[in-house]
Amino acid sequence: MEKVARRHIAGTDLVILLGDITVQGTDAIVNAANSGLRGGGGVDGAIHRAAGPIIDRECRAHVAQHGKLPPGRAMWTHGGNLAARYIIHTVGPIYRSDEESEPVLQSAYQESLRMADGLALESISFPAISAGVYGYPLDKAARVAIEAITDYLQQGESSLKLVQMVCFSNASYAAFSDALDAV
Numbered sequence: 001m002e003k004v005a006r007r008h009i010a011g012t013d014l015v016i017l018l019g020d021i022t023v024q025g026t027d028a029i030v031n032a033a034n035s036g037l038r039g040g041g042g043v044d045g046a047i048h049r050a051a052g053p054i055i056d057r058e059c060r061a062h063v064a065q066h067g068k069l070p071p072g073r074a075m076w077t078h079g080g081n082l083a084a085r086y087i088i089h090t091v092g093p094i095y096r097s098d099e100e101s102e103p104v105l106q107s108a109y110q111e112s113l114r115m116a117d118g119l120a121l122e123s124i125s126f127p128a129i130s131a132g133v134y135g136y137p138l139d140k141a142a143r144v145a146i147e148a149i150t151d152y153l154q155q156g157e158s159s160l161k162l163v164q165m166v167c168f169s170n171a172s173y174a175a176f177s178d179a180l181d182a183v
């Protein structure tokens with residue numbers, strides 16, 4: 001079975017697929033960063049390795065100028081060696097409770113989309129923010145992500161024609177495609 005699910009929302013295609021975010025050819029890819037923007041494990045480490053050292057320099061310069069990036073906020077760097085022109089770095093919540101963590105996760109998605117619109121981008125790829133070492137239960141992380149993206153796109157004009165959720169495992173793909181079905 002081909003692992004792609006899609007939905008058209010207010011002029012934008014929302015696509016769920018199984019794959020590696022570092023090889024996506026969208027205008028931007030989103031990084032599930034940490035507040036210090038220092039790279040690390042998981043998808044963050046994979047993106048920093050694939051993009052090359054210029055990204056680390058841009059991240060350090062940002063932190064030196066603006067301080068740490070708080071959870072729920074976003075910033076951008078160039079894409080370095082990636083096919084994507086930009087990396088939008090956002091910080092998801094470390095999961096504690098739905099009440100505390102859901103608004104932060106929603107903000108991480110929506111701030112990233114707002115930044116992509118600010119850059120007049122047409123396509124963007126997201127990983128499953130917070131669903132790895134930050135411990136957000138996968139089914140809940142998927143529901144919050146899909147609702148946040150859908151709400152954002154329904155709110156008004158966006159330059160985005162394509163929003164991809166790039167799932168790294170079958171379990172992640174199943175959770176996100178179920179969440180899309182539920183919208």
Ligand code: ADP
Nearest residue numbers: 020021032042043128129130131132133134168
């Ligand atoms: P967080 O700290 O926000 O939880 P992680 O990197 O630990 O971030 O995990 C977030 C999600 O990214 C997980 O579902 C993980 O499987 C996934 N992931 C890891 N590497 C990649 C990759 N190369 N492409 C897409 N997703 C990835």
